Amino acid sequence: MSAAAAVLAREIREQPAVWRGLLEHEAAIAETAAALAALDPPLVRIAAHGTSDHAGIYASYLLRALRGWTVVRDSMSMPLYYGVPAARPGELAIGVSQSGETPDVVAWLARAREAGATTLAITNGEDSALARGADHVLRVGAGAERSIAATKTYTGTLAAIALLAGALAGEGPRMAAGLTAAADAAEELLEGLDAAVAPVAEALARIDRMYLVARGIELATANEIALKLTEVCYLGAKAMSATAMAHGPVAALDADVPLWAIAAADGTLPAVQEAARRAHDAGAPVIASGPAAAQLGEAAHVLAIPEPSEPLLSPLLSVLPGQAFAWALAQAKGIDPGAPRHLRKITAAA
Known part of the structure; x- marks a missing residue:
């Protein structure tokens, strides 16, 4: 086994610890949820690429199921290349990028903010361009991920989204308890x-x-x-x-x-x-x-x-x-x- 393959295997096993780490930031997540709940946007737009886009699929289901919001996974090309407004005032625009440096996600979120939308960055890059340009930041906190294939940043993003959606629905403790149980189950599953x-x-x-x-x-x-x-x-x-x-x-x-x-x-x-x-x-x-x-x-x-x-x-x-x-x-x-x-x-x- 190469050193790089061993790193990927280790990062797969680290995922339950990342989920537990997010539970230490429940208060900050609840504060973000309270601000977004007060906004109660008529439309939520999500933009991302690759693995982050798959997390966006998950977010679109949870925000609809738990909060009842209408969510679309939006086109970045329309505002960036065709001059269409990125959002409307009062909407919520969510940019998802593990690094927080994906150029068109950063540019799209900036355009949405300029158009009057409230913006949320979901990222593992706490000091990234995406985080610095957003009104609110949901931090994944997965630590350094060195493998090219994203694993712990992906499920860490899912866990952060779940905690946010749970807090938005007034079900924060229930979701936190479920995440703790999921981390326990994942550790047992990964063993075999x-x-x-x-x-x-x-x-x-x-x-x-x-x-x-x-x-x-x-x-x-x-x-x-x-x-x-x-x-x-x-x-x-x-x-x-x-x-x-x-x-x-x-x-x-x-x-x-x-x-x-x-x-x-x-x-x-x-x-x-x-x-x-x-x-x-x-x-x-x-x-x-x-x-x-x-x-x-x-x-x-x-x-x-x-x-x-x-x-x-x-x-x-x-x-x-x-x-x-x-x-x-x-x-x-x-x-x-x-x-x-x-x-x-x-x-x-x-």
């Missing part, structure tokens, strides 16, 4: 995860493509695992809603193109089960993960997670098998998972 993913990686070492499906809040997980498999294992991995599988993509499935299905223990489960059935009928190997993974009877491989006490925190746990699998699959393919080609680290320490 390397052994669980190793045979799956060996079985699928020759694959070059994969589809990933989910619905609801686990769409963030599907997108994040797809990105990890792309950047670490060089797979052509594509995530989509489970209901989109029938609209063309199922035609591409066969024995060499697996389906990874993330099954939540909620009303979205039947759609994921149907996608898994269709993939199985097409001859594709099915990998099942998520808290309801055992309910996908067609799965050739099951990477289950414990069902969290707070269901809205499920994506923090559901992504862990994907991170571990990406690490193991890269090794099985003879790729150094800690040093993917053509990429450089952007995320800054905080």
